[in-house]
Amino acid sequence: MTTPVLALEGVRKEFGGVVAIERIDLELHAGEIVALVGDNGAGKSTLVKIIAGIHPPTSGRIMMDGSPISFPNPRAAQEHGIQVVYQDLALADQQPVYMNMFLGSELVTGPFRRLNRKRMIAETETLVRELDVRIPSAKATIRELSGGQRQGVAIARATHRARKLVLMDEPTAALGVAETMRVEAIIRSLKERALAILLISHSLDQVFRLADRICVLRHGVQIGVKRSSETSSNEIVAMITGLA
């Protein structure tokens, strides 16, 4: 058994006494897609934010490549190769696509470290073409884009930067059928690049199409982890709802 890219050991999260996550133990391996499912308020987004360095866990450990680690802020998580596609899109609406693509790691040129807009635009165009994200132009502002196009930009950004792990919080929730299929193809290509992927989705069909394993949360409690090949939609639904 290889060392997992990321392992959660007894991770718990309370918000001012309210328990959002009771306890989670989960391993994520390179080239593996793990789905995280559960009803609204189960604690899925909270778990993503813990791994991403937005919320510190109340207790428990995060292990990366076998050693304990803590992410005091999102920057620290990103420096360890983790990228997130947030449910509430983390894009700056009034800025152009290429600035969003390079936000926080802008390319510069010359002795005055001037923004290299030309190169950022060119690289953005290549990137969105590779991922088949159809946007009018790399210079368009995010506000001018459709929901699917915005999601495409967010995913392109995350996949471009991720070296180890991509967390996706309902990446296709706002998308149409064709756009969803395109995003699923992108997710599969990440797996081929040997990244570990944690996918939150409300679509069980999608979960069974993509995931190797499925982790079920209910009211912050980890109900169980199943291999997709060894379970069924009915069993997962029963685990999510608690109704046998």
Add this chain to the structure above:
Amino acid sequence: MTSALRGIDPSRYVVHVGFLLIFALFAVVLKDDGFLTSTNLLNIAQQTAPVTVMAVGMVFVFTAGEIDLSIGSVVAISALIAATVMREYAWPLAVVAGLGTGIGIGLLNGALVAYARLPSFLVTLATMGLLAGVARWLTNLQSVPITQNLFNNLFGAGRLAGIPSLVFWTVAVVGIGHFIHRETRFGAHVHATGDNARAARAIGIRIEQVRLAVLVISATTAALAGLLYAGRLHGARYTLGETDLLTVIAAVIVGGTHLNGGIGTVTGALIGSLLMGMLNNGLILMGLSVSEQMMVRGLIILAAVALTLREPNR
């Protein structure tokens, strides 16, 4: 063709068009009152220097989604401290003291906003009042004359690098400000922080440092504006900068910078500031009374702001 035009936001050019229209109007109407003479135009440029310098700082603050109400008080206190230091010491020390005062106040404002997470509106409203009191108390309402001529020339009516000092400072601050705001990573982070602070933080931008920095920039430009007033008037008084806050905000907003953050331009603020100065000058030349000037200026600002900030889908 249409896609090329779609990228152009007409509201961004309101200030340019307005500037040209009013300039043309004054040029015709005030032809015989000397509006178009080089002396008068230079006069406008020199008189607007402190407001332009502060407007550059305010563009950073607005773009980051914050506001700085304390700049008027910083003007007075920095000028007073510089003038007081110059009673005993050489002017370079006074310049350092004046600018240092601004930086210190900016750090205080910035720390309270960025790290104590208080709203900038309230923090700078409080420091505005506090510093206005300090400025009055410091000199017991007296003015402090400055007799070091080199200072008065460098920051006032003299020349620097062959051009009038006040124009030099305006060009330098606008040039540097424009570069930092538009062409650097820091500038991009200021935009992102004002546009969507949560997104900026999630992507790893240190939004606390950005917020601290913009308030330091703004207070520093206000301190420089204080030195410019002190140099021009050969002295400092607690009333310096008292009425500048609204002019600066008007110049910045008319120049196309959004109060809500994420969008702003330094060059627009320069034109906005020159527009304000030109209005002042033209309305005086027209012989309007002070109250009439205030009303006309208010209406013009209202019109410009309405045209600039009109949001089609609100």
